[in-house]
Amino acid sequence: MAWTRQVLRVNLTEGTCIPEPLNMDWANQYLGQRGLATRYLFEEIDPACDALGADNKMIMATGPLTGTMASTGGRYSVITKSPLTGAIACSNSGGFFGAELKNAGWDMIIFEGKSPAPVYLSIENDQARLVSADDLWGKSCWETDEILHARHQDPQMRIAVVGRSAEQGCLYSSVINDMHRAAGRSGVGTVMASKNLKAVTVRGTMGVGNILDPARFMETVAAGKKVLAENAVTGEGLPALGTQVLMNVINEVGAMPTRNMQEVQFEGAHKISGEAMLEPRESDGKPNLTRNGGCFACTIACGRISTIDREHFSVKEKPQYWGNSGGLEYEAAWALGSDTGIDDLDALTYVNFICNEDGMDPISFGATVAAAMELFEVGAINTSHTDGVELKFGNAQALCWAVEQSATGTGFGADLNLGSKRLCEKYGRPELSMTVKGQEFPAYDPRGIQGMGLTYATSNRGACHLRSYTVSSEILGVPEKTDPLESDGKAGLVKAFQDATAAVDSAGLCVFTTFAWTLDDIAPQIDAACDGDWSPERLVEVGERIWQLERDFNLKAGMTGADDTLPDRLLKDAAKSGPAKGKVCELDNMLPEYYQLRGWTADGQLTAETRSKFGLPS
Amino acid sequence: MQITFKLYATLQHLLPPEARDNAVVIEVPEDVTLHEVIERFNVKRKDAHLVLINGRYFGAADRDAKGLLVDGDVLAVWPPVAGG
Numbered sequence: 086m087a088w089t090r091q092v093l094r095v096n097l098t099e100g101t102c103i104p105e106p107l108n109m110d111w112a113n114q115y116l117g118q119r120g121l122a123t124r125y126l127f128e129e130i131d132p133a134c135d136a137l138g139a140d141n142k143m144i145m146a147t148g149p150l151t152g153t154m155a156s157t158g159g160r161y162s163v164i165t166k167s168p169l170t171g172a173i174a175c176s177n178s179g180g181f182f183g184a185e186l187k188n189a190g191w192d193m194i195i196f197e198g199k200s201p202a203p204v205y206l207s208i209e210n211d212q213a214r215l216v217s218a219d220d221l222w223g224k225s226c227w228e229t230d231e232i233l234h235a236r237h238q239d240p241q242m243r244i245a246v247v248g249r250s251a252e253q254g255c256l257y258s259s260v261i262n263d264m265h266r267a268a269g270r271s272g273v274g275t276v277m278a279s280k281n282l283k284a285v286t287v288r289g290t291m292g293v294g295n296i297l298d299p300a301r302f303m304e305t306v307a308a309g310k311k312v313l314a315e316n317a318v319t320g321e322g323l324p325a326l327g328t329q330v331l332m333n334v335i336n337e338v339g340a341m342p343t344r345n346m347q348e349v350q351f352e353g354a355h356k357i358s359g360e361a362m363l364e365p366r367e368s369d370g371k372p373n374l375t376r377n378g379g380c381f382a383c384t385i386a387c388g389r390i391s392t393i394d395r396e397h398f399s400v401k402e403k404p405q406y407w408g409n410s411g412g413l414e415y416e417a418a419w420a421l422g423s424d425t426g427i428d429d430l431d432a433l434t435y436v437n438f439i440c441n442e443d444g445m446d447p448i449s450f451g452a453t454v455a456a457a458m459e460l461f462e463v464g465a466i467n468t469s470h471t472d473g474v475e476l477k478f479g480n481a482q483a484l485c486w487a488v489e490q491s492a493t494g495t496g497f498g499a500d501l502n503l504g505s506k507r508l509c510e511k512y513g514r515p516e517l518s519m520t521v522k523g524q525e526f527p528a529y530d531p532r533g534i535q536g537m538g539l540t541y542a543t544s545n546r547g548a549c550h551l552r553s554y555t556v557s558s559e560i561l562g563v564p565e566k567t568d569p570l571e572s573d574g575k576a577g578l579v580k581a582f583q584d585a586t587a588a589v590d591s592a593g594l595c596v597f598t599t600f601a602w603t604l605d606d607i608a609p610q611i612d613a614a615c616d617g618d619w620s621p622e623r624l625v626e627v628g629e630r631i632w633q634l635e636r637d638f639n640l641k642a643g644m645t646g647a648d649d650t651l652p653d654r655l656l657k658d659a660a661k662s663g664p665a666k667g668k669v670c671e672l673d674n675m676l677p678e679y680y681q682l683r684g685w686t687a688d689g690q691l692t693a694e695t696r697s698k699f700g701l702p703s
Numbered sequence: 704m705q706i707t708f709k710l711y712a713t714l715q716h717l718l719p720p721e722a723r724d725n726a727v728v729i730e731v732p733e734d735v736t737l738h739e740v741i742e743r744f745n746v747k748r749k750d751a752h753l754v755l756i757n758g759r760y761f762g763a764a765d766r767d768a769k770g771l772l773v774d775g776d777v778l779a780v781w782p783p784v785a786g787g
Contacts, residue, residue: 316783317750317752317782317783318783318784318785321713321782322712322713322782322783322784322785323785323786325712325713326712326713326784327786328786328787329786330711330712330781330784330785330786331784331785331786331787333709333711333725333779334711334753334781334784337709337755337758337777337779338755338758338759338760339758355724355725359712360711360712360715360725387786414786415786415787416787550787551787554787556787557785560753560760561753561783561784561785562752562753562760562783563783563785566760566762568760596787597785597787600785663758664757664758664759
């Protein structure tokens with residue numbers, strides 16, 4: 086129970102939408118969402134396939150608690166092979182789309198093949214059909230959302246959509262749902278567009294009435310909500326300042342990647358921080374932040390809803406951007422701000438709006454612009470490439486120009502849409518790309534937070550903070566404080582975070598709950614909702630099984646232990662300031678122990694014993 | 704001696720009006736403890752979760768020790784925070 090036990094298989098080549106039963110053996114081993122969809126993908130595609138070919142598949146998957154009253158139970162993920170990394174991609178999103186899909190009666194949608202012409206998938210409960218999207222191709226996410234809502238005359242309908250960047254082949258395009266929530270990373274939107282699939286519309290009115298023990302479930306859900314409400318982070322800090330509360334923290338501890346990770350502290354950090362978003366502007370007396378916002382069933386509500394100063398150069402002639410929309414999260418603010426050396430809060434907010442409007446991952450976009458700025462400053466590119474624009478660190482006008490180019494794949498935007506790795510290779514300076522497995526770094530410099538170096542190097546989807554957020558322990562002291570400058574002991578910490586996170590990502594819950602919840606809070610909710618005995622220990626086992634399967638996918642895709650590394654800048658160039666001054670990331674001290682803890686060989690391959698222990702498919 | 708005191712997030716309202724960018728320069732005795740500085744701004748001990756001197760963390764066991772601060776240091780304090 087809790088699963089609807091129904092999968093919708095959409096063959097885009099044939100134009101068919103066929104229901105099939107969920108594989109419950111796999112659900113018992115992989116739970117749902119991230120884990121279960123990875124099991125399906127592993128079974129159904131060759132991991133070595135072309136990510137943008139018809140042979141790749143894309144799965145939109147919910148977890149067993151998606152659509153229920155469990156706090157944050159509104160998540161869904163997009164699982165596919167990434168065109169950016171060539172590795173497994175799994176991008177998780179909030180908003181309301183996932184819960185609506187579950188309420189329509191579906192655990193997941195598997196998209197296969199490629200449509201001969203643009204289409205969108207329309208779902209109304211058990212009715213699913215493909216509809217021509219000829220008139221939607223070439224429209225932004227926001228335009229498409231508006232047109233489809235008007236066409237279906239249903240304001241409650243939820244929409245996931247790709248923008249013009251994905252149509253143009255931008256390798257880090259997102260799937261945008263509910264206007265400004267995103268399955269953001271690894272180019273999952275690019276895969277969707279490669280299949281000529283513009284959007285998925287969902288209306289579900291059937292409810293999630295298949296809870297195993299409703300009375301016990303409500304008790305466990307209420308207990309969980311009480312923990313979140315009484316916790317200072319989830320009950321106060323995140324609603325008030327959002328993730329942007331981290332801007333000043335991470336800068337103070339000297340782990341703020343700055344100017345393409347050349348430095349670890351940004352002098353303008355305060356101007357683009359969560360605190361700055363609350364300060365009234367001089368021009369109109371209003372702050373950047375209008376209010377916080379919550380996703381389906383969320384009792385934290387960390388989301389930012391913002392406005393831009395109407396007199397700001399970015400929007401002065403563009404009244405369509407004068408209203409409220411999704412504001413800066415820490416990751417976007419860092420990538421668009423300190424990594425490019427820009428401290429103009431309104432400019433960053435505008436660029437973030439455009440990333441939502443046309444579906445670009447603001448982390449990868451910002452980090453790619455940062456790489457381009459360094460290429461410009463070292464002379465590898467010049468104004469002949471940039472249409473006369475001085476693409477230098479700190480140039481806010483250049484950043485706004487770049488996002489408009491990137492959104493439509495115009496001019497130098499086509500180069501930016503390659504991502505940092507391919508861009509730096511193209512212009513002969515591959516060492517300037519700050520990526521792992523081809524994916525750009527998030528907002529924590531591993532010279533100042535050692536565990537994050539191992540996190541990045543071993544993340545199954547390339548550089549990513551959401552696979553094991555050891556920042557929580559190393560900097561924020563949750564659940565307990567460890568020394569961020571010490572690499573000893575971090576292998577076990579990273580593994581523990583990786584396994585627990587994989588389980589949370591597979592349940593339908595938001596990983597932000599884990600600032601207050603442990604698996605002891607989560608397991609009773611799953612156990613009350615789902616068939617079978619779901620203990621914290623079983624969730625850890627499921628989490629590790631998922632990690633091993635993702636790893637196996639990547640190995641079969643052609644990756645090796647040699648891909649578990651970091652750019653030389655982080656391994657050889659010492660931090661220039663702050664507590665980490667003089668330190669590099671000590672990956673060599675952590676990686677061998679990590680392989681051992683994982684049950685892998687010294688070169689990162691799964692052993693027969695490990696395969697057998699977790700019952701991995703051959 | 705003089706130090707810079709910084710207070711952030713849901714504690715920032717406890718800073719005096721002359722604070723800029725969440726920071727204020729204050730005069731403190733040389734043997735002052737971290738708790739004495741923090742409590743001068745009416746920050747409750749349980750709310751002072753992250754306590755950093757020049758970016759380095761000092762746990763509860765150190766906060767009553769004298770002599771940790773020297774002239775020109777930056778003492779920054781946050782309540783429990785997280786993000787990602």
